[in-house]
Amino acid sequence: MMQQLQLRTSSPLATAKRTIAFLVCAFMLGCSASEKEPTPVVSVQIEPAQKGPVEQTVTRRRRRVPPLQQAILSPKITSTIKQFLVQRGSRVKRGQLLAVLENADLSAVAQQSKGEFEQAEAGYTTTTAASLPQEIQKAELDAAAAKANFDAQQKVFDSRKELFDQGALPRRDLDAAQVSLAQARTQYEVAQRQLADLRRVGQKQTLKSAEGQLTAAKGKYLSAEAQLSYSEIRSPIDGVVTERPQYAGELATANQPILTVMDTSSLVVKAHVAQSDAAALKVGNSAQIQVPGASDPVAARISLVSPALDPGSTTVEVWVQSNKPNIALKPGMTAQLLMIARSAKDALTVPASAVYKMTTALSMSSSPRQTITLPSKPYRLAFAAKIASR
Numbered sequence: 022m023m024q025q026l027q028l029r030t031s032s033p034l035a036t037a038k039r040t041i042a043f044l045v046c047a048f049m050l051g052c053s054a055s056e057k058e059p060t061p062v063v064s065v066q067i068e069p070a071q072k073g074p075v076e077q078t079v080t081r082r083r084r085r086v087p088p089l090q091q092a093i094l095s096p097k098i099t100s101t102i103k104q105f106l107v108q109r110g111s112r113v114k115r116g117q118l119l120a121v122l123e124n125a126d127l128s129a130v131a132q133q134s135k136g137e138f139e140q141a142e143a144g145y146t147t148t149t150a151a152s153l154p155q156e157i158q159k160a161e162l163d164a165a166a167a168k169a170n171f172d173a174q175q176k177v178f179d180s181r182k183e184l185f186d187q188g189a190l191p192r193r194d195l196d197a198a199q200v201s202l203a204q205a206r207t208q209y210e211v212a213q214r215q216l217a218d219l220r221r222v223g224q225k226q227t228l229k230s231a232e233g234q235l236t237a238a239k240g241k242y243l244s245a246e247a248q249l250s251y252s253e254i255r256s257p258i259d260g261v262v263t264e265r266p267q268y269a270g271e272l273a274t275a276n277q278p279i280l281t282v283m284d285t286s287s288l289v290v291k292a293h294v295a296q297s298d299a300a301a302l303k304v305g306n307s308a309q310i311q312v313p314g315a316s317d318p319v320a321a322r323i324s325l326v327s328p329a330l331d332p333g334s335t336t337v338e339v340w341v342q343s344n345k346p347n348i349a350l351k352p353g354m355t356a357q358l359l360m361i362a363r364s365a366k367d368a369l370t371v372p373a374s375a376v377y378k379m380t381t382a383l384s385m386s387s388s389p390r391q392t393i394t395l396p397s398k399p400y401r402l403a404f405a406a407k408i409a410s411r
Contacts, residue, residue, distance in 0.1 A: 073370050077363040081292040088352045090258050090284035097251040099275045109265050113256045119280055122273060124252035134245035141238035148231040160219050164212035174205040260284040283352055290341045290358050299337035301362035302326050308341040311357040315349040
């Protein structure tokens, strides 16, 4: 048997068959190896997560910076400018006189009205204190005299009637006495009515007339004083004069601006934000105003979150106020606004390089057979993952 095995293994035909089989297997193994994809090598940089403060912010660019208060002063009358008492850049107080217009004619009218008012006031005092009591006293005397005359005529008539009844007096004398008695009675009744009317109605109407004259004179005087005050331009607020387009001697036209005063002690930046961002903003939250060219931002706070949406843009108006603005922040500038919506002092933070924002749906897989699909919203990833598309 050993001899037969040696003959079989040493046979040239068997050797050729084995060689061919080996080559076929090697070829098949080579094809299979070429079809298999190489395993990717992913480099991962690992950094530890730390605890620290984090903030959720809302940013708006190119926001105009208006003052908290602004007064554009225009005269109510047309007149020549007599004098300016301030220059551009002057700091003024509320109620301070800033400019004076020509007012000689208005001053004369005011003086005349003042005199008429004083005259009416004196007449009212005289009427209430002297005239009316004298009239009442005169009416009382007239009533007393009429009563005395009536009583006398009554006695004359009674005596003559008695004589007439006795036949000692003619009818003519009795009739004359009766006529005199009727006249005396009428005079007495008239005097009584006049006294009663003067006490009841006359006093009230006389006082009312005197009061009406006094009120009319006072109204005319106040109107003249108001017209005179229109020639004086005063500041309604504390602030700084920022505009003065005219000079003394020029004609100031009614309802045309001649001065502008701004309160620069507080500046307000207004912005419209989306509903989702406005829901996280509250009055009192910190904010920053960044002025182009300035190295440091200006500290501010949210002073107003509108309770209603803008019907046109469906956004919410937010005011950010700086009570002590930097000198670099001036009214009329455009600035960038940064509002802090939420903040946490001791939050788990990861490096910025580990944060990815995805705007399309992606699939993450930790193994070739397990795939997780994420929606198209920004996510923060603090772990290594293989991203594979379905």
